[in-house]
Amino acid sequence: MAKKFLSGNEAFAYGVRLARPQVISAYPITPQTIVVEKLSEFVEDGSLNAEFIHVESEHSALSCAIGASSVGARAFTATSSQGLLYMAECLPYAAGGRFPIVMMNANRSTALPWNIYGDQRDSISQLDSGWIQAYAGNAQEALDLALMSFYIAEHSEVSTPFMANLDGFVLTHTYEIVDVPTQEQADAFLPGYETENKLDLQNPRNLAFSAGPDTNTFFKYKEHLGILNASEIIDKAEERFAEIFGRRYSGLTESYQTEDAEYILITLGSISGLVREAVDKLRAEGKRVGLLRLRYLRPFPNEEIANAVKNANALAVLEKDISFGNEGTAYTNVNSALQKAGIELPTSNYIGGLGGKNR
Amino acid sequence: MAINAKTISETELFYGHKACAGCGGSLAVRIALKVLGENAVAVLPAGCMSAVGFNFPQLCFGNNAIISTFAGTASMLTGVEAGLRAQGITDFHAVGFAGDGGTADIGLQALSGAIDRNDDILYICYDNEAYMNTGIQKSSLTPFGARTTTTPAGKNIRGNLRPKKNLFEIVAAHGIPYAATASVGYLNDFMRKVEKAKQIKGTKYIHILAPCPTGWGVKTDETVEIAKEVVDCGLWYLAEYENGDFTLNHRPKEFSDVSAYLRRQSRFKHLTDVDIEIITRSRDKKWEFINQNFK
Structure with a gap:
């Protein structure tokens, strides 16, 4: 090494x-x-x-x-x-x-x-x-x-x-x-x-x-x-x-502070580093938030998502893509995972970072 | 030992397929594989030969064979050759069989790339002068005047307006180690060329005219005859390009009648005497070039 x-x-x-x-x-x-x-x-x-x-x-x-x-x-x-x-x-x-x-x-x-x-x-x-x-x-x-x-x-x-x-x-x-x-x-x-x-x-x-x-x-x-x-x-x-x-990864998803989280942000790629900092900041303010990073989109982590969010009050998906005429594709897939698991939860979709926009 | 009708292998490597009766392309593939032998690894793009030979579970190649994307004959051949060589395997011949559209149109970029890299592959274009598998549409190797389903012959336009692309010389212009033209009407010449290509390292290209009775409008037992006649009347020629030189392999003593060749095919039925005069003049111009530049 x-x-x-x-x-x-x-x-x-x-x-x-x-x-x-x-x-x-x-x-x-x-x-x-x-x-x-x-x-x-x-x-x-x-x-x-x-x-x-x-x-x-x-x-x-x-x-x-x-x-x-x-x-x-x-x-x-x-x-x-x-x-x-x-x-x-x-x-x-x-x-x-x-x-x-x-x-x-x-x-x-x-x-x-x-x-x-x-x-x-x-x-x-x-x-x-x-x-x-x-x-x-x-x-x-x-x-x-x-x-x-x-x-x-x-x-x-x-x-x-x-x-x-x-x-x-x-x-x-x-x-x-x-x-x-x-x-x-x-x-x-x-x-x-x-x-x-x-x-x-x-x-x-x-x-x-x-x-x-x-x-x-x-x-x-x-x-x-x-x-x-x-x-x-x-x-x-x-x-x-x-x-x-000696380095351990966590399969199709990676959870950060999701166990007791009331609000979970789901995202993918390198922006998750930034989200992790935001989670720390909000946790310091006493807000119970967490991050679920999708490491894989195929195969899709249906069960992992359902398990991570089942006790949350709401979730949002932040993604750098859009299926024109509908919504973010990760969001569509996440909602499908919830529906299959019988989880009813308010969800929302944030699309950003298109063409490299980073603020 | 020269391969000819007497000495050619009895082993069939391409059989049980559903090509149309009288198919010139399947004859070219069958004969080339007999010359190359069972260690030929064949790549065929979407097109007539893959459509007739690879219908699961009826798979018709006795040697290793794979369908490539339409544009990807040469690039897949490159990968096959490199992949085998990288594993220390050397006793094989990577050979591609693509039609005129798959070669001169959609596959030309990949072919040019492979020649540029001098990949050790043999690329055989079986030229039946149109997109026959999809129902006789014009390609850039469709000759002037030919009626196809996308160049209909009517009152306003009399078939294909553009001459056949000169792919043999385009390929040669890359400085390729070996290129040749051939015709299924002259199989001994074709077999000799495949045999020769088999011995040469680097990229080899053989362009074989392979009539399609369905698309040309001739009888199914006339394939070989018409493939001879196109050479005899001078509208196609048998040549090689090697070490920077062009060589003519067969010089008709005198050309047979161009109009007889054209008029017997329904794709040319509509041609006027003026059209035939244009075709004859363009033949003569080509032969002027051949006489000046080919050995």
């Missing part, structure tokens, strides 16, 4: 290096660039033994990663905003093919109007694409998530691609002290990728086929079960992670 002063992007790149991907295909876009620049340096200096493919678009970045994953190689890519939208065709393709690619997405506003700063409308627009979606809160979590994402995605009961989201600039470009584990520790945590779902010269297969009306639902249901299984495998990964690295 070595302490380094790293930005979120750099921390993620260190995490990816520790995971030993075999193929990296990427196309540059602000604010993702530093992660692929860093990985290029690692390949150049020999500290990462991977094929780095300089693709000509984001569509090709993910298509190439799918090709690599389809022959059983560990594949990584990274993108942001317009790039994520440009590769959008390949997202459900990777998920439907059960190719456990890991992708870092630097959350950024989507045009129009053009804006390079952070909000979460890019990734949330792809919520139904079949990918696991995690949202890091800080640079340490970004590194740890990079390492854990491969374990979770590639687990035989999951076989689902993984999108790790880092808030553009606020997290990708902000420096923190980060613990970088040793390669030996990382190797002890993460085994090599083994799968039967691959093109294999010893046992030839036809993959990514057509399935008509009679069989289509079967494949889609299997896909749904895979991503649902991720909840349990995330816990397992975090347990294993804690044993080896």
Whole structure:
């Protein structure tokens, strides 16, 4: 373990290096660039033994990663905003093919109007694409998530691609002290990728086929079960992670002062650091408030939310996205969790931080 | 040993599919896989060959094969090749089979990227001169004058107004290690080219004209004959690009009748003598270029 002063992007790149991907295909876009620049340096200096493919678009970045994953190689890519939208065709393709690619997405506003700063409308627009979606809160979590994402995605009961989201600039470009584990520790945590779902010269297969009306639902249901299984495998990964690295994470959500809270604010991403300070301030004034951070949007933490808020008087969801014509998408999902659990609670939705607005 | 009709492998790798009778594309894929052998790892985009060959549970490739996104033939091939190589596997041939639209239109960016990186892949374009799988719509490889469902031949416009995109030379302009044109009418030439491509490191591109009886409006037993005739009348040519040089592989002693080639296909039925004169002139101009620049 070595302490380094790293930005979120750099921390993620260190995490990816520790995971030993075999193929990296990427196309540059602000604010993702530093992660692929860093990985290029690692390949150049020999500290990462991977094929780095300089693709000509984001569509090709993910298509190439799918090709690599389809022959059983560990594949990584990274993108942001317009790039994520440009590769959008390949997202459900990777998920439907059960190719456990890991992708870092630097959350950024989507045009129009053009804006390079952070909000979460890019990734949330792809919520139904079949990918696991995690949202890091800080640079340490970004590194740890990079390492854990491969374990979770590639687990035989999951076989689902993984999108790790880092808030553009606020997290990708902000420096923190980060613990970088040793390669030996990382190797002890993460085994090599083994799968039967691959093109294999010893046992030839036809993959990514057509399935008509009679069989289509079967494949889609299997896909749904895979991503649902991720909840349990995330816990397992975090347990294993804690044993080896001594840092413990809390599954699909993270609670702060929610146990006796009358009012709970639910949010996601790096803004939760700010909310945590607000909670401390309000607690000092004698107000019983708490924070529930959604670490994952898919699989969605229905039970975790219900358990955290069941004794509260009211909750609010603060998010950096909007489903135009309706409301914030996290808010819709949170209300669904309450309804399924039979919890009746006043809820409200605050949408902010669009296009990087931070005050 | 040269591969020809006598020596070609008896092993079938693409069979049991539901391609239309007389399909030129399926012939090109079948023959190429016989030459490449069972260690071919094939990538096929959305299009005719994937539509007829990958219907679960009826999967028609005896070798490893996967469907890519429509635009993603070359980029997925890149990933397949890199992924296998990264695992220390080297005894394979990564081969793509994409149609004219999948290559010259939506897949051109990815193809250009792969050639630019000189990825060790073979890309075969089976050119049936329109989007046949979706019902005969114009692509950029549809020739001048052809009627398609999106270039109808009526009183005001007589079919496709634009000439066929010169993809062979566009590909060659990248400085690719090997590129060739071919026709399912001259299979020995095609087999030789696949065999040659198999030995070359880096990106290889073969553009094979593969008639579609359904879309061209010829009888299903005329595929090979019409694929010969298009070469014999000079509207297509058999050539190679290697080490910076173009080589012509087959020079018809004298061209057969262009109008006979066109008039036997219902997609050209509406052409006037003036249209045919335009097509003949453009052929002659092309051959002037070939005579000056090809060995």
